[in-house]
Amino acid sequence: MSLFAPVTYFTLGFIIAFLFPRLPIILITRGRGFNTAFPEHPEPIPLSPKLTQRVLHMRMIYWMGFVVATIPLMFGLASIKWGNTAFGFGLWLSSGWFMLSRLQTFVGGPDPPWTLEIAQRLQIVMDKAKSDSSCCNYPKPEWRILTISCSTCGKLLEELPRPDLGRKRIDGVFAGGLRLLLTDGHPTIIEDEESRYFQDSEE
Numbered sequence: 001m002s003l004f005a006p007v008t009y010f011t012l013g014f015i016i017a018f019l020f021p022r023l024p025i026i027l028i029t030r031g032r033g034f035n036t037a038f039p040e041h042p043e044p045i046p047l048s049p050k051l052t053q054r055v056l057h058m059r060m061i062y063w064m065g066f067v068v069a070t071i072p073l074m075f076g077l078a079s080i081k082w083g084n085t086a087f088g089f090g091l092w093l094s095s096g097w098f099m100l101s102r103l104q105t106f107v108g109g110p111d112p113p114w115t116l117e118i119a120q121r122l123q124i125v126m127d128k129a130k131s132d133s134s135c136c137n138y139p140k141p142e143w144r145i146l147t148i149s150c151s152t153c154g155k156l157l158e159e160l161p162r163p164d165l166g167r168k169r170i171d172g173v174f175a176g177g178l179r180l181l182l183t184d185g186h187p188t189i190i191e192d193e194e195s196r197y198f199q200d201s202e203e
């Protein structure tokens with residue numbers, strides 16, 4: 001009896017359930033029409049209510065993935081019971097793992113890339129820029145890859161690495177999509193180094 005077929009089915013189920021709950025983040029909001037309010041990736045984004053709203057949307061889509069993951073989980077269980085056991089087990093294991101890793105947040109695990117707290121911090125920086133204690137006369141806070149800084153005077157306003165914000169990525173659909181799969185939207189180290197170099201040479 002060959003092991004080849006069950007291993008293939010298992011892997012197939014595993015990959016399908018791996019991709020499925022992550023598709024919303026990769027597909028929704030990448031279209032051009034969704035991003036007219038923002039400069040193209042990876043340019044800094046000026047702070048605005050639209051940007052705060054985008055962070056909240058990304059947060060919603062992120063948690064939508066959790067709900068979406070119940071579909072391969074259910075299919076997996078059904079397939080284990082009535083269909084192809086190896087395929088079902090692949091689906092079930094992958095989506096179960098996905099859901100567990102998302103739930104970690106509530107027991108002290110890492111925060112999601114998009115949180116209410118991030119949206120609030122953006123709002124605080126914006127409010128401060130409009131107040132008397134602003135950094136300069138014409139404050140223009142913008143979200144760079146590692147920080148929020150003023151594009152007029154260059155002052156660092158808040159240390160906050162920028163997560164993926166749903167813009168079409170400069171590295172294209174496939175490389176960009178792959179990067180999103182690997183990072184889950186979190187700010188990445190490679191990008192940080194590139195940007196530090198980019199920002200230093202710019203100023």
Ligand SMILES: [Zn+2]
Binds near residue numbers: 136
């Ligand atoms: Zn300033």
